[in-house]
Amino acid sequence: MTSMLVSSAPAESTRIPRLPKATSRTFDSQSLAGLQELFFSVCNLKICYLHHLY
Secondary structure, three states: OHHHHHHHHHHHHHHHHHHHHHHHHHHHHHOHHHHHHHHHHHHHHHHHHHHHHO
């Protein structure tokens, strides 16, 4: 019984880190357009800031 518990514990610990990656992938695919808009707006802000500096 104890050996079964020990062998099942690492399997569960390896499953846990994979869950956030899967959820983040689905989130990225759903809000890809929003993320692109955010990325481009940030890039535009940086470009405007650099133009103001120079």
